[in-house]
Amino acid sequence: xxxxxxxxxxxxxxxxxxxxxxxxxxxxxxxxxxxxxxxxxxxxxxxxxxxxxxxxxxxxxxxxxxxxxxxxxxxxxxxxxxxxxxxxxxxxxxxxxxxxxxxxxxxxxxxxxxxxxxxxxxxxxxxxxxxxxxxxxxxxxxxxxxxxxxxxxxxxxxxxxxxxxxxxxxxxxxxxxxxxxxxxxxxxxxxxxxxxxxxxxxxxxxxxxxxxxxxxxxxxxxxxxxxxxxxxxxxxxxxxxxxxxxxxxxxxxxxxxxxxxxxxxxxxxxxxxxxxxxxxxxxxxxxxxxxxxxxxxxxxxxxxxxxxxxxxxxxxxxxxxxxxxxxxxxxxxxxxxxxxxxxxxxxxxxxxxxxxxxxxxxxxxxxxxxxxxxxxxxxxxxxxxxxxxxxxxxxxxxxxxxxxxxxxxxxxxxxxxxxxxxxxxxxxxxxxxxxxxxxxxxxxxxxxxxxxxxxxxxxxxxxxxxxxxxxxxxxxxxxxxxxxxxxxxxxxxxxxxxxxxxxx
Amino acid sequence: xxxxxxxxxxxxxxxxxxxxxxxxxxxxxxxxxxxxxxxxxxxxxxxxxxxxxxxxxxxxxxxxxxxxxxxxxxxxxxxxxxxxxxxxxxxxxxxxxxxxxxxxxxxxxxxxxxxxxxxxxxxxxxxxxxxxxxxxxxxxxxxxxxxxxxxxxxxxxxxxxxxxxxxxxxxxxxxxxxxxxxxxxxxxxxxxxxxxxxxxxxxxxxxxxxxxxxxxxxxxxxxxxxxxxxxxxxxxxxxxxxxxxxxxxxxxxxxxxxxxxxxxxxxxxxxxxxxxxxxxxxxxxxxxxxxxxxxxxxxxxxxxxxxxxxxxxxxx
Numbered sequence: 001x002x003x004x005x006x007x008x009x010x011x012x013x014x015x016x017x018x019x020x021x022x023x024x025x026x027x028x029x030x031x032x033x034x035x036x037x038x039x040x041x042x043x044x045x046x047x048x049x050x051x052x053x054x055x056x057x058x059x060x061x062x063x064x065x066x067x068x069x070x071x072x073x074x075x076x077x078x079x080x081x082x083x084x085x086x087x088x089x090x091x092x093x094x095x096x097x098x099x100x101x102x103x104x105x106x107x108x109x110x111x112x113x114x115x116x117x118x119x120x121x122x123x124x125x126x127x128x129x130x131x132x133x134x135x136x137x138x139x140x141x142x143x144x145x146x147x148x149x150x151x152x153x154x155x156x157x158x159x160x161x162x163x164x165x166x167x168x169x170x171x172x173x174x175x176x177x178x179x180x181x182x183x184x185x186x187x188x189x190x191x192x193x194x195x196x197x198x199x200x201x202x203x204x205x206x207x208x209x210x211x212x213x214x215x216x217x218x219x220x221x222x223x224x225x226x227x228x229x230x231x232x233x234x235x236x237x238x239x240x241x242x243x244x245x246x247x248x249x250x251x252x253x254x255x256x257x258x259x260x261x262x263x264x265x266x267x268x269x270x271x272x273x274x275x276x277x278x279x280x281x282x283x284x285x286x287x288x289x290x291x292x293x294x295x296x297x298x299x300x301x302x303x304x305x306x307x308x309x310x311x312x313x314x315x316x317x318x319x320x321x322x323x324x325x326x327x328x329x330x331x332x333x334x335x336x337x338x339x340x341x342x343x344x345x346x347x348x349x350x351x352x353x354x355x356x357x358x359x360x361x362x363x364x365x366x367x368x369x370x371x372x373x374x375x376x377x378x379x380x381x382x383x384x385x386x387x388x389x390x391x392x393x394x395x396x397x398x399x400x401x402x403x404x405x406x407x408x409x410x411x412x413x414x415x416x417x418x419x420x421x422x423x424x425x426x427x428x429x430x431x432x433x434x435x436x437x438x439x440x441x442x443x444x445x446x447x448x449x450x451x452x453x454x455x456x457x458x459x460x461x462x463x464x465x466x467x468x469x470x471x472x473x474x475x476x477x478x479x480x481x482x483x484x485x486x487x488x489x490x491x492x493x494x495x496x497x498x499x500x501x502x503x504x
Numbered sequence: 505x506x507x508x509x510x511x512x513x514x515x516x517x518x519x520x521x522x523x524x525x526x527x528x529x530x531x532x533x534x535x536x537x538x539x540x541x542x543x544x545x546x547x548x549x550x551x552x553x554x555x556x557x558x559x560x561x562x563x564x565x566x567x568x569x570x571x572x573x574x575x576x577x578x579x580x581x582x583x584x585x586x587x588x589x590x591x592x593x594x595x596x597x598x599x600x601x602x603x604x605x606x607x608x609x610x611x612x613x614x615x616x617x618x619x620x621x622x623x624x625x626x627x628x629x630x631x632x633x634x635x636x637x638x639x640x641x642x643x644x645x646x647x648x649x650x651x652x653x654x655x656x657x658x659x660x661x662x663x664x665x666x667x668x669x670x671x672x673x674x675x676x677x678x679x680x681x682x683x684x685x686x687x688x689x690x691x692x693x694x695x696x697x698x699x700x701x702x703x704x705x706x707x708x709x710x711x712x713x714x715x716x717x718x719x720x721x722x723x724x725x726x727x728x729x730x731x732x733x734x735x736x737x738x739x740x741x742x743x744x745x746x747x748x749x750x751x752x753x754x755x756x757x758x759x760x761x762x763x764x765x766x767x768x769x770x771x772x773x774x775x776x777x778x779x780x781x782x783x784x785x786x787x788x789x790x791x792x793x794x795x796x797x798x799x800x801x802x803x804x805x806x807x808x809x810x811x812x813x814x815x816x817x818x819x820x
Contacts, residue, residue, distance in 0.1 A: 152629040152712075159721075160709035174794060263710060265701050265791025271540035337702060337790035485633070486713040486794050 006227030007378045009060035010439040017066045017075050024081040032057035033357045034078065036450045036466035037088035039096045041124045049073040049098050054450055059375035061439050063452065068098060077102040084357040084471045095122035110184040110503065113137035121192060128192050144170035144178050152485065156185045163499035174484040179477045186503040194463035199225050199430065202460050203298050206451060209465045210501030211292060215248040216444025217465055218297040224453035225299035227438030229430045237301030238380050239421040244293045246410040249445040251280045253403040256496050260400055261332065263490045264341040272328055276321060283313045301427030311418055318411045329404050342397035346491030348479040349394055358475045360447015360468040362495050365402040366394035372443035384416055399494040432458060446498065447472065467501030513594035521587035525740035526550035526733065528779055535783030550736060557729035565626045565722060575622035576723065576730040582615035583737035592744045593767040594756040595670035604663040605653040609646055616642050623719035630711050634718025637794060641696050641703065641715065644801035648693045651808030655686040656749045658815050673752035682819055685811035687750045692804035694742045696797065701786040703797050747774045
């Protein structure tokens, strides 16, 4: 095991493929979990393929690399130990042709017929601009049989302007017996695109994997790049990043709270919360020059500093938000009709959430105490003592409450950050042509975002941005069971997972 | 005997209903927007939508049968007939002998059956989902509506709406407790029947939660225009039933030509107030879970039956 330098405790280790299942079980037994799974093609360097897995073990990241042969790359299935591995394994097979032996689900995941089954676009001998004739491939949804059971296919094109995803409901009457998701409609080949970029250009792409988490993704990417370069950014830059991350969290939570009201039929909530969100975005634009804070976090620090006027605007907004949220929260809490929709709807029990490895906001609403700001508490969160907001009910109401409480906590954090933020420069330059590997691990508003980066000669060899939606999408399938069909949009919105981030 | 003034009243009333109905929908939407601090789409938006839809080419599923094509016309015609027998300006309506209060409920049911059949005709999942839910709402709402109309009929000793309204309007000012219960029941039924919050949400884009909108998803162009127009007419007709039974003051009685001059502004005023109230109800309520709808409509039915009992016990 070699320790990787940088802002978060991380280790890198090589493992033999035969030892992987035992290793996974040991990690699971010690309360660890699978954080990300990806692969790499090293054949042009005389190696074979490699399977990469990142595990969270006792508040640190363990990056396990397993060398696989160039011919017939196989590894033992991980999904029996970590159920969330299933879709990642299927994506890995589609992109690189690395197969999990003994996996129970042989269907493709990201491959929808845009390339044939024997082509693997992430392999290095496939040019980035390769195209194949588009073919329609049937996808075998799991059938549910019984008296009066029928299927409703929904999507990928929806009546509203939302991301594309297909949901196949098996229902009897209005009751959902089974939901099966099919995602991958926004697969963009981001991992492949990274390989043609240098470290600086990669930062922009990392910030665009899922636009609503741009600060979190670009911070995680910057963390990985700084780990490789052996550079510590100026302290003020780290505090600025935390400020931006908390503002991103507030903006997204506000938007979600509005939509949750709207999906419950209370359009008043949408109007009010969208107004608040818009205020947050405008102050962002005024202070940092971008509404969603894109490209603010760059390897080596922050792209720009925030002046006194910006700081004052943040503080003023904290007070205004607190006042308005107190009123709006009491309206939501006291609205019998809305609470009737929220309570006991879409329950994800803590036991099931633990089994499925659910993380982030949805995990915390089901009692899963994962928050990278609390452990490992990367700088500057080690000086801020973030209070984790946990609920155990795991229903829509719990996810709403968790959002309200996390906004309160973020407001407290912003005040503390502004108070303690040191002066000084906000950016250092990264030394040219670094090589090596680094990890980034940041708690975005949706959950943890992990970036694994490998460079040589200043260029990206392999970069994988892992969105928490990989872990949480399957949990939605379970949370819906037994609920009625018209409650699905509300349950879905309470998770609000990223399509783009997981379809990469 | 058909009087000339009656014919004039009948024609005016029908034309008014057809022309004013989209304005009422526009007014409700405008009020909803105002209540949400939005500037709103403007009062004339429904007219523009209808004009736009009539100018478009219709796209029809290849497996659509004649039911699908004719349903919009049938639904629109049903709403026309309903608009013709509900007194809005005058009670001297020659056409009202064609159908009484019971037939009115039947006319609404006929429209419902056709639109549901059309929804299932193309065979999409959402169409049948919506049709199923619409039928559930319908079979619970219709009895409650009948009970409300019966209460009014018992008070006036007639099932003809025109006669009922005429007698109610002519009565000395008297408080009927039965009508208070019936009024609450009628409001609940109207919300459900017109696909309003808390039962359905006319503004939603969430296809899985739709009732009325799910049934008309496959329609486009002139068919959709007629369905939208018919939906506006239905809201207008329901509002007018409510107004003429519970607040009939100002309606022109018999063959009084001058009465029109009072009746029209009175009607417009009452519709404006009613539309604003509807917007308030829709703004402060959340949409309920679909299986709360039977409880909601069950309550409406119970209130309507109570109204009948109260009439029988206290007012005879």
